[in-house]
Amino acid sequence: MSAPAPATGTAPAYYIPQPSHWPILGSIALLLMGFGAASWFNGYAYGPWTVLAGFCVLIVMMFGWFGAVVGESERRMFSRKVDRSFRWGMSWFIFSEVMFFAAFFGALFYVRNLSVPDLGSIGSKILWPDYTAAWPTVGPYIKDTFTPMAAIGIPLINTIILLSSGVTLTIAHHGLKAGHRGQLKLFLFFTVALGALFLSLQAYEYHHAYTELGLTLRSGVYGSTFFMLTGFHGLHVTIGAIMLTVMLVRVFRGHFDAEHHFGFEAAAWYWHFVDVVWLLLFVLVYWL
Amino acid sequence: MSSVTHDDVLGHGHDAHHHHPTGLMRWVTTTNHKDIGTMYLWFSFIMFLVGGTMAMTIRSELFEPGLQIVQPEFFNSLTTLHGLIMIFGAIMPAAVGFANWQIPMMIGAPDMAFARMNNWSFWLLPPAAVLLIGSLFVPGGGAAGGWTMYPPLSVQLGMGMDMTIFAVHIMGASSIMGSINIITTILNMRAPGMTLMKMPLFCWSWLITAYLLIAVMPVLAGAVTMLLTDRHFGTSFFNAAGGGDPVLFQHVFWFFGHPEVYILILPAFGIISEIIPAFARKPLFGYASMVYALAAIAILSFLVWAHHMFTVGMPTAGLLFFMYATMLIAVPTGVKVFNWVATMWRGSMTFEAPMLFALGFLFLFTIGGFTGLVLAITPVDIQLQDTYYVVAHFHYVMVAGSLFAFFGGTYYWIPKWTGTMYDEKLAKLHFWSSLIAFNVAFFPMHFLGLAGMPRRIPDYSQQFTDWNMVSTVGAFWFGLSQFIFLYVVLKCIAHKGEKAPGKPWEGATTLEWTLPSPAPYHTFETPPVVK
Numbered sequence: 035m036s037a038p039a040p041a042t043g044t045a046p047a048y049y050i051p052q053p054s055h056w057p058i059l060g061s062i063a064l065l066l067m068g069f070g071a072a073s074w075f076n077g078y079a080y081g082p083w084t085v086l087a088g089f090c091v092l093i094v095m096m097f098g099w100f101g102a103v104v105g106e107s108e109r110r111m112f113s114r115k116v117d118r119s120f121r122w123g124m125s126w127f128i129f130s131e132v133m134f135f136a137a138f139f140g141a142l143f144y145v146r147n148l149s150v151p152d153l154g155s156i157g158s159k160i161l162w163p164d165y166t167a168a169w170p171t172v173g174p175y176i177k178d179t180f181t182p183m184a185a186i187g188i189p190l191i192n193t194i195i196l197l198s199s200g201v202t203l204t205i206a207h208h209g210l211k212a213g214h215r216g217q218l219k220l221f222l223f224f225t226v227a228l229g230a231l232f233l234s235l236q237a238y239e240y241h242h243a244y245t246e247l248g249l250t251l252r253s254g255v256y257g258s259t260f261f262m263l264t265g266f267h268g269l270h271v272t273i274g275a276i277m278l279t280v281m282l283v284r285v286f287r288g289h290f291d292a293e294h295h296f297g298f299e300a301a302a303w304y305w306h307f308v309d310v311v312w313l314l315l316f317v318l319v320y321w322l
Numbered sequence: 323m324s325s326v327t328h329d330d331v332l333g334h335g336h337d338a339h340h341h342h343p344t345g346l347m348r349w350v351t352t353t354n355h356k357d358i359g360t361m362y363l364w365f366s367f368i369m370f371l372v373g374g375t376m377a378m379t380i381r382s383e384l385f386e387p388g389l390q391i392v393q394p395e396f397f398n399s400l401t402t403l404h405g406l407i408m409i410f411g412a413i414m415p416a417a418v419g420f421a422n423w424q425i426p427m428m429i430g431a432p433d434m435a436f437a438r439m440n441n442w443s444f445w446l447l448p449p450a451a452v453l454l455i456g457s458l459f460v461p462g463g464g465a466a467g468g469w470t471m472y473p474p475l476s477v478q479l480g481m482g483m484d485m486t487i488f489a490v491h492i493m494g495a496s497s498i499m500g501s502i503n504i505i506t507t508i509l510n511m512r513a514p515g516m517t518l519m520k521m522p523l524f525c526w527s528w529l530i531t532a533y534l535l536i537a538v539m540p541v542l543a544g545a546v547t548m549l550l551t552d553r554h555f556g557t558s559f560f561n562a563a564g565g566g567d568p569v570l571f572q573h574v575f576w577f578f579g580h581p582e583v584y585i586l587i588l589p590a591f592g593i594i595s596e597i598i599p600a601f602a603r604k605p606l607f608g609y610a611s612m613v614y615a616l617a618a619i620a621i622l623s624f625l626v627w628a629h630h631m632f633t634v635g636m637p638t639a640g641l642l643f644f645m646y647a648t649m650l651i652a653v654p655t656g657v658k659v660f661n662w663v664a665t666m667w668r669g670s671m672t673f674e675a676p677m678l679f680a681l682g683f684l685f686l687f688t689i690g691g692f693t694g695l696v697l698a699i700t701p702v703d704i705q706l707q708d709t710y711y712v713v714a715h716f717h718y719v720m721v722a723g724s725l726f727a728f729f730g731g732t733y734y735w736i737p738k739w740t741g742t743m744y745d746e747k748l749a750k751l752h753f754w755s756s757l758i759a760f761n762v763a764f765f766p767m768h769f770l771g772l773a774g775m776p777r778r779i780p781d782y783s784q785q786f787t788d789w790n791m792v793s794t795v796g797a798f799w800f801g802l803s804q805f806i807f808l809y810v811v812l813k814c815i816a817h818k819g820e821k822a823p824g825k826p827w828e829g830a831t832t833l834e835w836t837l838p839s840p841a842p843y844h845t846f847e848t849p850p851v852v853k
Contacts, residue, residue, distance in 0.1 A: 048511070048847070050433045053342050053351035057442035064495075065449035068488030072453075075554045076481040099438075115510065119435040122506040130498050130536045137544025137574055141559055149567035173558055173565030251555050255565035258557035262548070 056099035063092035172254030180248040185320035199228035229275035277301035353437035362419030369411030397780035398466035405469030417589035427834035430513025446496035453489035457482035473560040501532035515852035527592025542578040576627035590727030601677035602669030603829035615654035648698035675749035679730030690718025711771025737822030741840030762796025
């Protein structure tokens with residue numbers, strides 16, 4: 035542990051930003067989006083427009099705020115100590131995301147091991163005499179039928195795509211650390227492209243599910259867990275791909291050097307997290 | 323490497339941010355931990371009054387049997403919002419306010435690690451409060467299924483429930499960002515020489531609280547998201563007809579909810595662990611065991627959630643596991659209570675207001691802990707589930723526990739915050755008045771619960787009348803007593819009172835007391851060295 039520099043000569047290693055108006059903009063955005071969505075879901079015509087307005091404010095806020103941080107980083111205002119704070123911060127943020135997915139995986143385990151077997155058990159025969167517990171299921175009362183999503187096919191291809199994108203991202207990182215900017219640009223581009231391919235295939239898969247398999251969000255608890263887990267994962271892939279795209283733009287603008295590139299690393303950590311969640315999804319949602 | 327050469331830039335930054343905006347924009351744009359701490363504490367107090375007003379309405383309705391003042395539907399909204407507002411609006415922000423003010427000063431850091439994000443963590447709370455309180459005024463009224471938001475009730479309610487769900491999302495984001503900030507500050511910004519095991523116990527309590535928050539707030543977000551999709555998008559998570567189960571919500575919710583109750587109490591433990599040694603003029607007894615006890619409580623808190631669900635129909639093995647695991651928590655909690663008592667043993671004690679609140683905490687929190695043990699016993703809980711006994715239990719730990727600790731902490735640190743000593747006479751009056759009124763309000767609830775009075779019901783059977791009347795009188799007395807607190811605090815802010823020295827408490831040892839009072843706007847820009 036290096037001690038912070040003394041007061042004389044060099045300034046301390048801390049960085050305290052100027053007063054900022056970005057946070058309040060973010061709060062206004064979330065208020066509009068929260069109230070707008072609540073109105074929207076209850077049939078008020080102004081709802082979607084309020085959400086849209088909030089979303090626009092949020093985009094402005096993110097551009098402004100992240101832009102400010104990028105500017106500070108490029109002016110080398112972040113010491114090693116601040117860099118270490120960023121690392122802790124990103125790690126704990128990813129941990130919070132892990133716990134968010136844990137809630138939905140927990141729901142999946144619960145319905146598969148407890149609630150569905152219980153609905154088919156002898157104790158539930160009075161309520162649901164004709165129901166036999168099985169997985170996948172639409173439950174004892176919903177009458178729609180559907181074909182579950184097979185693991186071999188698009189999901190397997192997507193697994194290969196996402197794992198490959200982890201590899202290309204690591205090659206890009208090595209390029210950055212070795213000062214090979216061409217390798218960095220090329221492989222970071224490949225990574226973003228693989229992410230986009232993954233998302234396109236998932237969009238195709240959803241379309242296929244809705245139009246041909248009869249599998250929708252309303253297909254009982256199988257549809258619920260399938261679409262919520264893969265949907266939130268897809269959302270996180272989108273966020274990760276946007277992060278990596280921002281990093282790609284920054285690379286083309288000459289940002290980052292071998293020592294100083296935590297923004298890149300944070301996006302990479304996030305991408306690997308999304309990757310690991312996908313592996314769990316592939317095994318637990320598609321395969322088993 | 324390159325960063326060192328650019329440190330001059332940092333120096334300029336420090337000079338420049340002395341010219342911060344004034345007036346309202348100072349508070350809106352501030353990145354200063356003291357400003358943000360102040361805003362958290364005021365927000366908390368305002369929410370305390372809002373939630374308190376709801377409590378007064380509830381108690382008025384319950385003064386006698388029959389329906390007098392409010393409609394049952396609105397009564398249900400009141401109990402729901404009273405709970406949500408007091409937990410997410412009053413107690414949690416108060417704890418974060420203390421963390422913001424104290425942690426940087428206690429570990430010798432100039433500010434929080436992420437000062438701008440710190441601002442957002444606070445400023446997310448007012449929009450959440452607007453959604454939560456605003457839900458009362460939309461068609462269909464506010465959420466009315468209890469603060470626990472159990473389906474199927476919460477699936478059936480109107481737009482107010484959706485606003486509540488989004489409020490919970492926003493408050494969750496606020497808590498997660500605040501916690502990431504606190505953890506990072508503690509792990510990375512301690513003054514040289516301050517090892518983790520030399521850190522003040524308040525900081526330890528918040529380190530562990532922040533970990534709990536990051537672990538469970540996303541789970542709550544997941545639970546209410548499932549609620550939202552069940553309400554509007556046809557999912558079947560909590561719908562048996564589609565293969566789901568309403569009890570699933572209770573599992574997910576209480577996986578959040580039980581750690582949440584420790585989130586509410588651990589910072590209070592931290593404050594008490596600072597106050598008692600200062601006024602007993604002895605170092606805290608068993609410092610290391612206090613740290614391990616905090617950690618043990620945090621770990622166990624993840625393994626006990628289903629003790630809130632003993633009546634939903636679990637296998638016997640589950641009932642037994644959750645009963646024993648719950649009782650296990652009494653061990654580290656007991657360690658803490660014994661250590662606080664041992665700290666006072668043969669100390670040269672004085673009884674200023676902070677110490678009085680700490681002692682009040684010790685007695686009343688321990689009563690709440692004991693009733694918690696009673697409720698942990700499965701067969702007993704099956705009798706007491708959803709009765710006023712439970713209401714009495716958690717008000718003993720939340721009001722006489724967390725809230726009393728925050729009152730004590732305010733009196734303890736307000737000389738440092740404002741530079742003015744508080745009015746000791748009035749503070750003592752606040753204490754005794756609150757202490758007696760609290761017991762008048764809540765002790766009878768034990769009897770009501772044991773006699774079978776259910777919670778969350780606007781009407782009741784006649785034999786419960788006497789104790790309900792007593793409870794209502796106590797509740798109003800308690801509520802009015804809090805204006806003494808407000809007056810004492812306002813007096814300090816107006817500098818009406820004795821000027822506070824840098825260290826007004828002779829037994830206090832932590833770093834903030836090495837600073838002048840009031841603490842300058844920026845402190846420890848050069849870190850102190852801790853031996």
